[in-house]
Amino acid sequence: MLKIENVEKYYGSKNNVTKALDRISFEVQRGEFIAIMGASGSGKTTLLNCIATIDTPSAGNIFLDGVNVTEIAPQDLARFRREKLGFVFQDFNLLDTLTIEENIALALTINHVDAKLIQHRVHTVAEQLGIEDVLNKFPYQVSGGQKQRAACARAMVHKQSLLLADEPTGALDSKSSKTLLEMMADINRRIDVTILMVTHDAYSASYAGRVLFLKDGRLFNELLKDTQPRQAFYHEILDVLALLGGDISDVN
């Protein structure tokens, strides 16, 4: 469903070009849970932003559901984003003036969903993610884990094709992280939500089915979980990270 083809991204002026992404290519199948790992500055967030249509690649193509997102007219980008993509950010990005329910509903009101259906759909998703009892609370009244689950709910309530998560556990404690990741893996399995997660945390990545490693803007390695238990996969990821060296070695 997602196809990245020779994507490149340059920053800077003529004499001083920084290559943030260097001929990246890979594919994501529907229902996959894929993690992209790399040190800070490796280009993983740039890649995510390009897929998210928040940033535009300097070269290459990105296809989502057969549509080349790099060719979408600027005036149609917003529509594409709200219909196809769901976002989960490290710092939740919930609007603190809205209740949890309203935050989730926001994705539907932006999509002009019939007002009568909204409450029901929000409650359904909230139930799937185990946050139905905090729906009437404001973000500041709930825990970080609940906030992030609300963000996930918002990212999937409109049945978006792809859930993009940028360091979703970055602001959570280890227990909340674990719950969130288990939940993400669960919805991926049960409801077939396609997830693309960017992280520099090996533990988080171990919940994915496949891990791509980025280094200095290039695809460095790829790991498949297959049938092995999560623990083993985690260690495999750590081994690759050790090979990658640099500043990731101090992670976990």
Added chain:
Amino acid sequence: MTLTKLSLRNARNQTSDYLVYFITIIIAAALIYAFNGLVVSNEIQGLSMTMQNLSYIIVSASIVVVLIIGWLINYTMRFMLTKRSRELGTYILLGIEPRKVAQMFFVENLAIGIVALGIGVCIGNLIFHALHAAIFRLFSTAHTFRFSFSVQALGLTVLYFAVIYLFALLKSRKHIRKMKIYDLIYFEKQNESAAIKKSKSRKRLFTASLLCGIIGTALLTTLNLKTNLIGAVLLIFFLYGFFMSFSSGIPSYYEKRPTKKYQGHKLLTFRTLSSKLSTIGVTMATIALLFTATLVAEGSGMVFYTQFQRQSEMVTSYDLLISSRSTSDFSRYEAYIEEHIPVRQSRTYETYEGDDDNISQHLLNNADYWTYLEKDTVLKMSDYSALRQMLGYEPVTLHDGQYILHCMDYLAPALEAYGKEVAIGGTLLTKGPIYTEVFTQYTWDGNGRGFIIVVPDELAGAQPVCNYIYAAMTDIAVSGTLYESLIALQPDTTDDHDMILSKAAQAEENASLHAMILFPLYYLSFVFMMVAATILSIHLLSDTAKLKQQYQILYNFGMDYKEMKKSLNRQFALFYAMPTIPAIIICITFLFSFIKVLDPGTIASTAQPFFIIGTALLLFLAIYAVYIIASHKSLKREVLPQQ
């Protein structure tokens, strides 16, 4: 880097962040200086006897201005304190004593104040000269522009500012000293909470405040000092109660109607507004109160202006009029006039009593009219012709068997409808033409009260005399000492004194009233308006970062640019409209009833009240628009993501 240097650098940064506030302080300093200039100006005081009162009135107005500006400075300082609590907390964390941090913060604000005061005084001096010239123009006195700078006015202005800043210093010092590092650093994490939470008490307060609003507005229209005061107190309660409960009330309204909430983009608008109102409900009420005061002051100013204009036109058409009920002997005045006042043309004549008061009765029943005269007043045609010629009006003819009516313009429609004959000494006359030029009919000492019947000389001459009148057109203005000397010539009796009216003296009196009532009213309303609009703008602009983040999230989620723009505009419009709506409603009701107490005839047409109120509103909205446009531009630029 010394702490003072840091303070000054911060001050410079603050100035660009709080540009609206800075400009308001400059204008406030300018206005305070300009009006202080009037207080200490000997030239202005010497214009007329009553102008000495101007000082007292302006000083009183200035005290109110100092209180309001003090509130603004204090409010903004506290506001900056909370917005910059993390920074201040960091200073304390680094080991700077809280006392020093408070001092730093104060030096910063003082620096802003001193710069604003300096610029303000320079601008204020220009405003002073403009006001000075305007007052001289009002008095029709020759005025040559002479650039001057009043040290006394500067001293007064500095004194006012010193008081304001001393007070602000004490308050902010107490505030900083009391705060703990934790509170300072984590201040931003404190959440907004509704002022009144319980739904029941909220509903009660909301209903009670609305009731108070309606009763208060109704009482304001009674135009009785006592009930007006009660009305004002009720309205204050209404504004505070309304804004405190309304902000908590919107969420509960939508909670019960989820479908409504999710329609269109109401969700964002109502939530942003209610979260804003729940923290600044009290401020919003104060702003609404200031707006109400502004509008009432501006509107009343317009009403007074209309009254003064009308009065100076209507009171007398002659340059000089002396009227007596008892004697035709004006020799005591004539001697003085001959010696001191060059007369172009004069006439001594009488007005007479008619047989009845039919026309007065007709007017009492059909127009806004009053009279103390027992009979309708009559004038000889020969006198009428001569007076018309003296006043430069077109000559008219009186046909046989007819009478002419000369009346104040506003009474003409009622008199057109009067078709009856008039009996003078038993002779019946039919109605002839009506004339409405200004003809000294405002009071009862001139040519009739509101109207006069002009009849053939032989008929009028046989009637009892009503008034003996000396009327003159002069080559110089009969005002100041000339007018006072004439007044001094009046006989010493209490019950029977002559009426002396002078066009120039009336104009002078109106000019004094103008200067004493209108100038302070506009001074106050301008300051109220600016302070309120500034606080609104500061609140909105300080939320820029928060709003920007909010719209960035919405952008990421794929909200259309057009919709984001619409949603932001709606939030913006509601924010600025909230405090103005109650103010406009209260003001319109008050002004319509206030206009009713004006002298009959002051309001020439039914459209005029609308014109007066419209002008007051327009003036208000014009100044408000400047603030709205400025903040809207900067908000739109900062908040909406690049397309």
